[in-house]
Amino acid sequence: MSIMYISIFISLSMFFYAMLAIQSSKKIHMEKRIQFFFEKNAQVLLEENEAEIQESFSERVLMPLWKNLKIKFQKSLDKEKTNQLELRLAQAGYPFGWSAIEFKIIQTSILAFMPILGFGFAYLLNLENHLKLLFSMPFFIVGFIAPSMFLKSKMQKRNKEALKEIPDTLDLLTISLEAGLGFDAALSKVVSKKSGVLSDEFTFALEEIRIGKTRKEALGGIQERLQIDELKNLIYCIVQAEKLGIGMVSVLRVQTEEIREKRKNRAEEAAMKAPIKMLFPLVLFIFPTLFIILLGPAILQFMESF
Structure with missing residues (x-):
């Protein structure tokens, strides 16, 4: 009987040991999977951060800003004006690959920048306040007509x-x-x-x-x-x-x-x-030069004689 009890005890002990070993191995496996998951995510985040750092300033800042501006301008322009501008760009051959929205952004930026540039020059020249405003007006006019003149010149050249x-x-x-x-x-x-x-x-x-x-x-x-x-x-x-x-x-x-x-x-x-x-050109530039060359010595001699 004692041998039977000992055998049962040993069998139960082996069974419980096996169960504990299995649970322990599952726990270790789960911990390894969790650790691998966190390490992988950390590596992915690290690679994304490195890729973002390696991107240029224009890709990180300017391009998103440009996209947001395009969305805002697209909402502000009506369809008829957009179609008219698209036709003008098509007639000009789509210079630099500009779309109607992109050209409108550039046109507005030039219109805003040129008066500021004129005011800056006036400030460097130490002009008075009312003269600074007058000095900026030609820059404003140039900023207003320059994009349209650019498209017109491109269209004429293309034709x-x-x-x-x-x-x-x-x-x-x-x-x-x-x-x-x-x-x-x-x-x-x-x-x-x-x-x-x-x-x-x-x-x-x-x-x-x-x-x-x-x-x-x-x-x-x-x-x-x-x-x-x-x-x-x-x-x-x-x-x-x-x-x-x-x-x-x-x-x-x-x-x-x-x-x-x-x-x-x-x-x-x-x-x-x-x-x-x-x-x-002959009357304004060439003839005066010829007169100076031909008549200059005679005039000098005439002046010296007196």
Whole structure:
């Protein structure tokens, strides 16, 4: 009997020991998991802090500020004014990739900064208070008109570049059509071989046609973005030729000849205006210098004789 009791006692002892060992191992495993979790989170937080520290000042401060300004200006502008500004930016070729909201922020910043700059110059010159205000007015006017003048100059430059590209682009388009390509395929072939303002506009029009716009709508968008009379006539003729079933090649040939003739007339007109434009520099700068060189010694001798 004693042996049986001893066996039962040993068995129960082993059982309880095993249970305690299992509980202890679970506890140790849980502690290790908790420790690993905290160490991992601490490492992630440390890496995020290091990444934030390594970011530049513009990424940490200026970019969030810029985004907040864009949101505020977007709420303050109505849709009609935004669309008008978007059209002007499109006509200028989206300088620096500005959107309408970004351009409005820059325009407002310049308008606010220029009078402050003028007042600062007036302060350095030790002007009186009423003169400081007058001195700042031209800076305010410059800040008001400078962004619009910048867009206008970009638009004019873009129109001139596109006007120069029209004849060569039409020649390539005519050759592609004569080779048997359709209009869209021929236009795609031309823009793949050329670069420039007109090529970019035709590429954009082809993308609009692919997403579902009609050819008339896509080409009409080019008319809005490029204010060129020759291009407007060309697009009108292309749309009418498609509508009436007229051969596109003959239409393009006639348009190319007319555009080249107008280009020649503009060159002749500019050449005829050149002598008149040269007259003012001659009278104001060159003739006085010649008079000083030729008559100067004679005048000096005449003065010495008396």
